[in-house]
Each structure stands twice: as structure tokens, then as C-alpha cells.
Amino acid sequence: MSAFYALLFTVAFLVLVIGLAKKIYQYSRVPAPLKIPVTPAPLTKGGVAVRLAKEAILFAALFRSNKWTWLFGWMFHMSLFVVLTIHLRYFIKDVPEWLVLLQPIGKYAAFTMIIGLLGLLVRRMFVARVKYISSPSDYLWLLLLLVIGLTGVTMRFISHTDIISVKEFSLGILSFNWQTLPMDVPLLVHLFLVAILMILLPFSKLLHIPGLFFAPSRNQVDNPREKRHIAPWAAELEAEKNKMQPK
Amino acid sequence: MADFETPKFREYPVVPELKPDAMAGDGPFVSRAEYDEDLGYPGEMPENWKEKTLDKMQDLLGRYRSFQVFMDSCIKCGACTDKCHYFIGTNDPKNMPVARQDLMRKVYRRYFTFAGKFFPKLVGAVDLTEDVLKEWFNYYHQCSECRRCSVFCPMGIDTAEVTMAAREILAHVGYGQKYSNQIIQKVYKIGNNLGLPGPALEGILEDLEEEVEEDTGVPVKYNMDKEGVEALLMTPSADFFAEPHIDGLIGYGKVLHELGITWTVSSKASEAANFGLFIGSYDNIQRVSMRIREAAIDLKVKRIIFGECGHAWRVAYSFLNTLAGPFDFLDQNYPVPQHILEVTYGAIQEGKLRLNKEENDHLTMTFHDSCNVARASRMGDKPGGQFDIPRAVIKAACNNYVDMDSDTIKDATFCCGGGGGLLTDDLMELRVKGALPRMEALKKVTDEDGVTNVAAICAICKSQFTKTLPYYGFEMDAIMSVHQLVSEAIVMTGSEQEKELDGVEEEAKDTEE
Known part of the structure; x- marks a missing residue:
């Protein structure tokens, strides 16, 4: 069983990294032939960085759009970020002090994460407009994340697992020196679902993570009059046009 | 005429209930x-x-x-x-x-x-x-x-x-879609969306010159195909005959005349609109754009100025340099292309235009931000100039101005309901229903602030408003061009208006003595 999990995580990690890299490569390779930032847009690259940061960190557009969705969505994402960060201790041999200090705050982030997910799920089930646009996979993602969160909380507060062994196991995967994993049900469920999530991420709507940064509507500088913007395939069409020059 | 009901104004802007397939159907006429x-x-x-x-x-x-x-x-x-x-x-x-x-x-x-x-x-x-x-x-x-x-x-x-x-x-x-494709073909064959041939256009412009001279005593020129002038004016062809569009064109002419900028329209490119955008065709957007480059070269102008048209300004501002540039043969002291509002606004800032706001005192204005200008372009050198410049020009020409609700203007503006290649009679139901949120916002400022008229800077918006305003109980001529307001208020040097104003002042002095 431990070997299965070790293998599963090795595969999951590879799928995640390669899948995501392929997708990011694809996004970067497809040209954006025209300037289409949604205006008012920043006039400089620095401004674009600020615009994207506001979207990635504060969910600025969503805040403007719908306060409830923003509240639950932002709560979930920020909590997930904290939770992921405190999990770093399973991958770093000598845990740095800041990470130790973060642990007590971090353990409550699991609750805000679950509340956020529940809010999003309720909204998806009961707001007619959102229900209309939802596919089974949209519900399953929320359920998957909820179960991951709940099993995590279970291990932290109810049925403790041997985290020292878990750490040996995770460090073991990194160094290809597989170790035994404690055979606790919540842990096995937790880890299995995390692996599933890692494997499916590059093939799902979780591609919104890189997608956010590749949206030309948000990542372009507003300078079309000053700077000529031309895509490679558009350059081919250029040749013909360049015959037309003022006499 | 309509076999549909105009939506009722909502008491509160609550989110509507879903009515699946309410607009199912065959869509607009299919192209041939x-x-x-x-x-x-x-x-x-x-x-x-x-x-x-x-x-x-x-x-x-x-x-x-x-x-x-x-x-x-x-x-x-x-x-x-x-x-x-x-x-x-x-x-x-x-x-x-x-x-x-x-x-x-x-x-x-x-x-x-x-x-x-x-x-x-x-x-x-x-x-x-x-x-x-x-x-x-x-x-x-x-x-x-x-x-x-x-x-x-x-x-x-x-x-x-x-x-x-x-x-x-x-x-x-x-x-x-028939509407868009037929129009683009007209642009290729005749030079503009409406299929107005050169001689007809020339006749219209001559009539405008006469009319303006009669009103003001100033020989303002509305040239066509005049070589060697300073600027090529690209404006939507609706500006040549539709109301209130043409009043805007009269205004551009007066402003440019007063500033001493000689200009012409081109019969070959007598259309600013570019429906290639609507059908999402890079090739067609480019082909339509190239006419502008060719006209600018043929007419040996130094600047290109665009009239009031929303999507045309998007294509001009955002794409023209890419699609038909580089424009290194034009005067680089001016933005290429430039919006007529940038010209007018700049002149007002520099005190080069005299505007008598009282001419518009019978109006209380509001401004409808056109979607393509608001969310896909800019004016001036600051982000958001596309909101501030038109408002500044309106306020320079009118004493009474009120904005609509903040979530219905600027980058949150509601479409007029007729943009994007939908301004066709076979989509009238959609156009009327789609106008609802804009009409609600307009209704609110009409009731609460006494707004009488709404100004826009897009030919499609103006045409759409003219058609849909009556469905919602407004007068069809409540929609105005921004340069129509400028046209009413402008006091050109040597004009009858100038004599009248300054004459009155002299008389006033006389009575004081």
C-alpha cells in the first residue's frame, strides 16, 4: 500500500508538472494578434503587473461583481494557500522558524477553507443562474476539495495520525527512498484525493490558475498607438501590404 | 408592428428569473x-x-x-x-x-x-x-x-x-449573417456601409456648407477628396444623413474650421465603421482598414481624425497601427489616429474655442458611454480619458449635466442594445429588450434629475436609441451627438453668433453709460 501511494504521488507529480508545463507552453506559443486589453488598462508593464496581482491576490473583478461569491471564493483560495504553505513542513527536513510560527494560524485556515467551499457549493446548488451553468464536474471539484479539507481537519483535531512517519514518507518520495505510510483511513483518503487533484488539474478548469495570467484582456499594455503590435502569422499578411508605400 | 412586448421597467434592479428558450429561434437573416x-x-x-x-x-x-x-x-x-x-x-x-x-x-x-x-x-x-x-x-x-x-x-x-x-x-x-456581410461588401464596392456613391456624398456635403454658412455667416468647408489638406476625417457614413449623427458632423466641421485645420473626407474610404470586427475576421478588418491608409496616402494628408463612432474608434485606436501601419508618413506630433473629441478637448483646454453654453440651457444632458470606446480604447494620455474627455466637452458646451447610476456608466456601461452587428430590423425584438438596462438608468435620471437628453459618441448607439427610445416612452430625438452640442454652442470667429454676443455686450455697456 505504501508503495502504491509512493508511486501514485510520483506519477501525480509528474503529470501535474508536465501537464501544466505543456499547457503553459501552449498558451505562450499561441499569438495574441491584436491589442485587446479591457480598458481602462495600464500604460506600462509595471501597471499590468499590479493589475494582475490585484486579480490574483484580491480577486478585484470578482469583488466588483458579486460580494458573496467573492467572500466564499476568496476565503477558500486564501485559506488553501495558507494550508498548502503549512504543508511545506512535510517536504523540508529542517523546518524554518517562520513556518513553525505559521502552524497555529494555519490549522484554523482549514476551517475557513471548508466554510468557503460550503458557501460555494450552496451557491452552486441553490442560485438558479449558477445551477444552470454547472456540470457534474463543477460539483465534484467542490466535493473533492471538501473531503480533502475534512479529512485533514479530522487528522488534526480528532483522529491524529503519525505525522513523523508521514514526513518520512514524503521526504522518501523526494529522495526516491520509499518509506512506510501509516495506514489510517483519513490519511489514505486525504492523500488519494490530493493525488487525483494533482493528476486532473492540467485537464480541467483548474487551468484557470495559469489562464488568469495569460488573458490578453488583462495582461496587455494599453499602448497600441505608440507601439506597433504584430503577430507572427499576421506578419505574413504584411508582405503584400508593404508594397503600398507613399510615393 | 412588433410581435413582442417591450419589457417593463423593473421597480428594483433584481436579477431576472430564468426563462429557458425565451429567445430560441433561427437568429437573424443568413447571408447569401x-x-x-x-x-x-x-x-x-x-x-x-x-x-x-x-x-x-x-x-x-x-x-x-x-x-x-x-x-x-x-x-x-x-x-x-x-x-x-x-x-x-x-x-x-x-x-x-x-x-x-x-x-x-x-x-x-x-x-x-x-x-x-x-x-x-x-x-x-x-x-x-x-x-x-x-x-x-x-x-x-x-x-x-x-x-x-x-x-x-x-x-x-x-x-x-x-x-x-x-x-x-x-x-x-x-x-x-446577412446584415454584416452585405455591409462589408458595400464598403468594398462603394466605399461605405450605406452604399452612398461619391457624387451623392458630395451633394450632401455641399448642402451642409450652404446650411452652415446660412446659419453662421462663416464659409465652413466640408471637403471631399481634396488633396493636400491637413487631415483626413474618417467618420461613420450615418454622419452624412442620419439624425442626430449629421449634427455631429456639422460640429466637427465648425471645430476644425475654427482651429484652422483643413480637412477632407475620402470617397474611397467614406466610412469609419469596420464591420470586419463584428464578424471576427482578421482578414476583413485588415482589408477595411487598409482603405484608410490608402486614402491618407492618396490625399497626402498629415493627420487622420476619427468622428464619433464606437467600434470604429476601437479598430482605429487599438488595431489600425497594427493592421495598416506604420504611419510614419503622417505628422508624428499628433496621435495616429486621433479622435475628434481629443481635438476639441485639447482646443478647449488651450482656450482656442469659444463656447456659449447658454445655447444649450434648455437641455439637461447625460452621457451614454459607448461600449467599444469605454472598454476597448482610450482617449488622451491617461487611462480613463475615454470617460473624462467626452464629459469635459459636454460640460464645456452645456450648463446642465448629470451622470446616470455609477454601475451603468464608464467601464460598467450598458450596451445600447444594437452594437456588434445587430443593428438590423430582423433583430428588433432583441434590440428593444437588450436596451432595457440602459433605458432604466436613463429613466431614473429623467425622473429624479430632470434629464432631457442623452448624448452619445457612436453611430450605432445613436441609431439604436432613435429606434428604441419610443418603445420606452421617450422622444426619439432625446438622443444627441456630442458634437451637436458643441455645434450649438460654438461661437466661430466672424460668425453671426459672435456679432450677436459681442454686440449685446456693447449695447449693455451703452445702457450702463
Whole structure:
């Protein structure tokens, strides 16, 4: 069983990294032939960085759009970020002090994460407009994340697992020196679902993570009059046009 | 005439209930081979339409990062679902931006993603059938490409990009829209959307010169094809004959005359509009844009100035340099291209225009931000200039100005309901219903602040308002051009208006003594 999990995580990690890299490569390779930032847009690259940061960190557009969705969505994402960060201790041999200090705050982030997910799920089930646009996979993602969160909380507060062994196991995967994993049900469920999530991420709507940064509507500088913007395939069409020059 | 009901004003702007299939149907008139072939489309549906559809889809996924990324990155959060004016006006859930995108996305998933190929039901993927294509045609012609949803999307997904891709795909299997394609063909054949031939245009401009001279005593020129003048004026052809558009054109002429900027329109490129944008065709946007370059070269001008037209300004501001540039043969001291409002605003700032606001005292104005100007372009050198400059010009020409509700203006502006290639009589129901949110905002300032008129800087908005205002109980001439207000207020040097004003002052002095 431990070997299965070790293998599963090795595969999951590879799928995640390669899948995501392929997708990011694809996004970067497809040209954006025209300037289409949604205006008012920043006039400089620095401004674009600020615009994207506001979207990635504060969910600025969503805040403007719908306060409830923003509240639950932002709560979930920020909590997930904290939770992921405190999990770093399973991958770093000598845990740095800041990470130790973060642990007590971090353990409550699991609750805000679950509340956020529940809010999003309720909204998806009961707001007619959102229900209309939802596919089974949209519900399953929320359920998957909820179960991951709940099993995590279970291990932290109810049925403790041997985290020292878990750490040996995770460090073991990194160094290809597989170790035994404690055979606790919540842990096995937790880890299995995390692996599933890692494997499916590059093939799902979780591609919104890189997608956010590749949206030309948000990542372009507003300078079309000053700077000529031309895509490679558009350059081919250029040749013909360049015959037309003022006499 | 209408076989539909005009929506009622909502007491509170609550999100409407869903009425599935409220706007199901065949969509607008389908284009014909005679129009299509000039635009590079097949004209009728080929036997292997399915293969061709998927091929074109794949082609566009490889050409437009926006399309590829937007197909993947939607999280179905629902933020956009109550933002579209067509959804608010029709209640049809397929007019929710995400649902509109999903018509394409579910096919994308089926043929281009792992999940959709193997687990279609799980991710809502469907096979491409003739019914799907019909649904595309219907609902992708219920989007005015106004980008309002993109402002609110946490991923920045711009439904306009998806709509444009859909229309481009449809046109490639002989399923284009008659209105847009016929118009683009007219531009190629005659030079403008309305099919006004050169001599007719010349006649109109001569009449304008007479009329303006009669009113003001100043010989303002409205030239056509005059070589060697300073500026080429690109303006929507509606400015040559429709109300209130033509009053705007009169205004541009007066402003340019007063500033000593000689200018001309071109009979070859007598149209600022570029419907290539609406059908999402890079080739056609470029071909239409190239006429402007050619006209500027032929007429040996130093500047290109655009009149009041929303999507034309988007194409001009955002794409012209890319599509028809570089414009190194023009005077680089001026932006290329420049908006007439930038010219007027600059002149007002420098004190070069004398405006008698009292001429407009019988009006209380509000301003309708046109979507393509608001969310897809800029004026001046600061972000948001596209909001501030038109307002500054209106306020310089009028004493009474009130803005509509803040969530219905600037980058949250509601489309007039007729943009994006939908300004056609066969879509009248959609146009009237889609106008609802704008009409509600207008109604509010009319009732509460005594607003009498609304100004716009887009030919489509002006035409759409003229048609739809009466459905909502307003006068059709409540819509005005911004330069119409300038035209009323301007006091040109040596004009009757100047004599009258200064004369009155002298008389006043006389009585004081």
C-alpha cells in the first residue's frame, strides 16, 4: 500500500508538472494578434503587473461583481494557500522558524477553507443562474476539495495520525527512498484525493490558475498607438501590404 | 408592428428569473453567396461542414491566445451571469455570458480536451451537430460584443472574443449573417456601409456648407477628396444623413474650421465603421482598414481624425497601427489616429474655442458611454480619458449635466442594445429588450434629475436609441451627438453668433453709460 501511494504521488507529480508545463507552453506559443486589453488598462508593464496581482491576490473583478461569491471564493483560495504553505513542513527536513510560527494560524485556515467551499457549493446548488451553468464536474471539484479539507481537519483535531512517519514518507518520495505510510483511513483518503487533484488539474478548469495570467484582456499594455503590435502569422499578411508605400 | 412586448421597467434592479428558450429561434437573416464570396467565405454550407467547422475551430485556437485560454479558464463561478443586457432584457439563460461561451466550450471540450473526449457527460461536452450550429448562429447573434461581462470576470474572459470566433467559424461554413456581410461588401464596392456613391456624398456635403454658412455667416468647408489638406476625417457614413449623427458632423466641421485645420473626407474610404470586427475576421478588418491608409496616402494628408463612432474608434485606436501601419508618413506630433473629441478637448483646454453654453440651457444632458470606446480604447494620455474627455466637452458646451447610476456608466456601461452587428430590423425584438438596462438608468435620471437628453459618441448607439427610445416612452430625438452640442454652442470667429454676443455686450455697456 505504501508503495502504491509512493508511486501514485510520483506519477501525480509528474503529470501535474508536465501537464501544466505543456499547457503553459501552449498558451505562450499561441499569438495574441491584436491589442485587446479591457480598458481602462495600464500604460506600462509595471501597471499590468499590479493589475494582475490585484486579480490574483484580491480577486478585484470578482469583488466588483458579486460580494458573496467573492467572500466564499476568496476565503477558500486564501485559506488553501495558507494550508498548502503549512504543508511545506512535510517536504523540508529542517523546518524554518517562520513556518513553525505559521502552524497555529494555519490549522484554523482549514476551517475557513471548508466554510468557503460550503458557501460555494450552496451557491452552486441553490442560485438558479449558477445551477444552470454547472456540470457534474463543477460539483465534484467542490466535493473533492471538501473531503480533502475534512479529512485533514479530522487528522488534526480528532483522529491524529503519525505525522513523523508521514514526513518520512514524503521526504522518501523526494529522495526516491520509499518509506512506510501509516495506514489510517483519513490519511489514505486525504492523500488519494490530493493525488487525483494533482493528476486532473492540467485537464480541467483548474487551468484557470495559469489562464488568469495569460488573458490578453488583462495582461496587455494599453499602448497600441505608440507601439506597433504584430503577430507572427499576421506578419505574413504584411508582405503584400508593404508594397503600398507613399510615393 | 412588433410581435413582442417591450419589457417593463423593473421597480428594483433584481436579477431576472430564468426563462429557458425565451429567445430560441433561427437568429437573424443568413447571408447569401453574393455577399459572402467577396469576403472570402464559401457562401453555402459544404457537405463536410462538420469537419470544416472543427478545422476552423482548431485554426482559431492556434491563432488567438484569447480564444484558447478562455476556452480553458472558466470556473463557472457565475460572476457574469447577471451582467449581460441581453440576459436582463430577455431572461433567456443562454444569454448569460458564461452560457453563451459554453455553447462553444462544450464542443471545444468534446473534440479538443482529454476530459471531454472520454468523459463528455461529466464535463458537459457535446457532439457537434447541425442543431448545435443553429444554436451558435442564434445565440452568437444575441451578443453585441460589448465586453461588459469581461470587466466582472475574475479570469478576464471576454465573451466578445468567443462570439467573434464563433461568427468567423460559422462564416467559414457558409453560415454568415446577412446584415454584416452585405455591409462589408458595400464598403468594398462603394466605399461605405450605406452604399452612398461619391457624387451623392458630395451633394450632401455641399448642402451642409450652404446650411452652415446660412446659419453662421462663416464659409465652413466640408471637403471631399481634396488633396493636400491637413487631415483626413474618417467618420461613420450615418454622419452624412442620419439624425442626430449629421449634427455631429456639422460640429466637427465648425471645430476644425475654427482651429484652422483643413480637412477632407475620402470617397474611397467614406466610412469609419469596420464591420470586419463584428464578424471576427482578421482578414476583413485588415482589408477595411487598409482603405484608410490608402486614402491618407492618396490625399497626402498629415493627420487622420476619427468622428464619433464606437467600434470604429476601437479598430482605429487599438488595431489600425497594427493592421495598416506604420504611419510614419503622417505628422508624428499628433496621435495616429486621433479622435475628434481629443481635438476639441485639447482646443478647449488651450482656450482656442469659444463656447456659449447658454445655447444649450434648455437641455439637461447625460452621457451614454459607448461600449467599444469605454472598454476597448482610450482617449488622451491617461487611462480613463475615454470617460473624462467626452464629459469635459459636454460640460464645456452645456450648463446642465448629470451622470446616470455609477454601475451603468464608464467601464460598467450598458450596451445600447444594437452594437456588434445587430443593428438590423430582423433583430428588433432583441434590440428593444437588450436596451432595457440602459433605458432604466436613463429613466431614473429623467425622473429624479430632470434629464432631457442623452448624448452619445457612436453611430450605432445613436441609431439604436432613435429606434428604441419610443418603445420606452421617450422622444426619439432625446438622443444627441456630442458634437451637436458643441455645434450649438460654438461661437466661430466672424460668425453671426459672435456679432450677436459681442454686440449685446456693447449695447449693455451703452445702457450702463
